[in-house]
Amino acid sequence: xxxxxxxxxxxxxxxxxxxxxxxxxxxxxxxxxxxxxxxxxxxxxxxxxxxxxxxxxxxxxxxxxxxxxxxxxxxxxxxxxxxxxxxxxxxxxxxxxxxxxxxxxxxxxxxxxxxxxxxxxxxxxxxxxxxxxxxxxxxxxxxxxxxxxxxxxxxxxxxxxxxxxxxxxxxxxxxxxxxxxxxxxxxxxxxxxxxxxxxxxxxxxxxxxxxx
Amino acid sequence: xxxxxxxxxxxxxxxxxxxxxxxxxxxxxxxxxxxxxxxxxxxxxxxxxxxxxxxxxxxxxxxxxxxxxxxxxxxxxxxxxxxxxxxxxxxxxxxxxxxxxxxxxxxxxxxxxxxxxxxxxxxxxxxxxxxxxxxxxxxxxxx
Numbered sequence: 001x002x003x004x005x006x007x008x009x010x011x012x013x014x015x016x017x018x019x020x021x022x023x024x025x026x027x028x029x030x031x032x033x034x035x036x037x038x039x040x041x042x043x044x045x046x047x048x049x050x051x052x053x054x055x056x057x058x059x060x061x062x063x064x065x066x067x068x069x070x071x072x073x074x075x076x077x078x079x080x081x082x083x084x085x086x087x088x089x090x091x092x093x094x095x096x097x098x099x100x101x102x103x104x105x106x107x108x109x110x111x112x113x114x115x116x117x118x119x120x121x122x123x124x125x126x127x128x129x130x131x132x133x134x135x136x137x138x139x140x141x142x143x144x145x146x147x148x149x150x151x152x153x154x155x156x157x158x159x160x161x162x163x164x165x166x167x168x169x170x171x172x173x174x175x176x177x178x179x180x181x182x183x184x185x186x187x188x189x190x191x192x193x194x195x196x197x198x199x200x201x202x203x204x205x206x207x208x209x210x211x212x
Numbered sequence: 213x214x215x216x217x218x219x220x221x222x223x224x225x226x227x228x229x230x231x232x233x234x235x236x237x238x239x240x241x242x243x244x245x246x247x248x249x250x251x252x253x254x255x256x257x258x259x260x261x262x263x264x265x266x267x268x269x270x271x272x273x274x275x276x277x278x279x280x281x282x283x284x285x286x287x288x289x290x291x292x293x294x295x296x297x298x299x300x301x302x303x304x305x306x307x308x309x310x311x312x313x314x315x316x317x318x319x320x321x322x323x324x325x326x327x328x329x330x331x332x333x334x335x336x337x338x339x340x341x342x343x344x345x346x347x348x349x350x351x352x353x354x355x
Contacts, residue, residue, distance in 0.1 A: 005333065008330075008333050009336075009337055012333065012334060012337055015334075046297075046301055049300075049301070066231060
C-alpha cells in the first residue's frame with residue numbers, strides 16, 4: 001500500500017504542472033496537465049460512445065494515464081527542438097505550426113518516446129506487477145495507436161487541446177489559431193471528431209462571415 | 213440581527229469595521245452550512261489559523277441540513293450543466309451522480325471513500341511542502 005501512496009503523490013503533481021504550450025504563449029495561469037487530462041477523458045468518453053465498437057472503459061483508462069509520464073519527463077511541445085531565446089522570435093514561432101521533414105519528425109518522435117517511456121517506467125516501477133503491465137500496455141497503445149481505442153484517444157486528445165486553444169483565443173484576443181487548425185487538419189481523420197471540429201468552428205466563429 | 217440603527221445607536225463606541233466583523237460572525241453562527249467554506253471572512257490571521265486547524269463537528273441535525281442544502285445546490289448545478297446533452301448521456305451522467313451521492317452501489321460507495329482519501333493525500337502533500345499546513349481536519353474527516 002505504501003508504494004501505491006507514493007505513486008498517487010507523484011501523480012498528484014500533475015495538478016500543479018502547467019501545460020508548456022500555453023506557458024510559451026504567455027497565457028497567465030494556464031491549465032495544468034491534470035486539468036487537460038480530466039476534460040480529455042470526458043470528451044473521449046462522450047464522443048467515443050458515438051463510434052460503434054469502442055471499449056469505453058479501456059478508452060477512459062488510456063485517457064487517465066496518457067500523460068502521467070510527464071511528472072518526470074515534463075510536457076513536450078512540437079516546438080521544443082527549435083525554440084529561440086529571443087522573445088520576439090518566440091512569439092513569431094508560436095504563430096506557426098512547425099514543419100519538419102519526415103526524417104526529422106521520426107527522430108523527434110523517437111527521442112520523445114524514449115524520454116517518456118523511461119519516465120513512465122520510473123513512475124510505475126514500484127506498482128504491483130499486473131497494474132504496472134496494464135499501465136504500460138495502455139500507454140504503448142496510445143503512443144503507437146495499437147488498438148481502435150488508442151487511435152481514437154490520440155485524436156480526441158488533440159481535439160481537447162484544439163478546444164482549449166480556441167477558448168484561450170476567445171479570452172485572450174491575439175492568440176493565433178492557425179497552428180491548431182493546421183494541426184487538426186493534419187492529424188484528425190476520425191469522422192465523429194471531424195463532425196465535432198465543425199461544431200467547435202460554428203461555436204467560435206458564428207459571427208465571422210467567410211471572405212468572398 | 214445587527215441593524216444599521218443599532219450601529220447608529222452605538223456609533224460612539226464601536227467602529228464600522230468592528231460592526232461588520234460582528235455581523236459576519238453572526239452570519240457564521242446562523243449559517244452553519246457554509247461554515248467551512250466561508251473561512252475567508254476571517255481577516256484576522258490568527259483566527260483563520262486556528263479555524264483551519266480543526267474539522268467542524270456538527271450535530272446530526274446540522275449535518276443533515278448541510279447535506280441537503282449541498283445536494284440541492286449541486287443538483288441544480290448539474291442539471292444546468294447537462295441540459296443541452298442528448299438524452300442518453302444526460303440520463304447516464306445523472307444516474308451516476310445520483311448513485312455517488314446516495315451511495316447506492318458498491319462502486320459509488322468505494323469512490324466516495326477514495327474521494328476522501330485523495331483529499332487526505334493532497335493535504336499530506338501540502339504539509340510536505342509547508343510544515344505549517346494543517347492536516348488534522350482531513351484526518352478527522354477521513355475518520
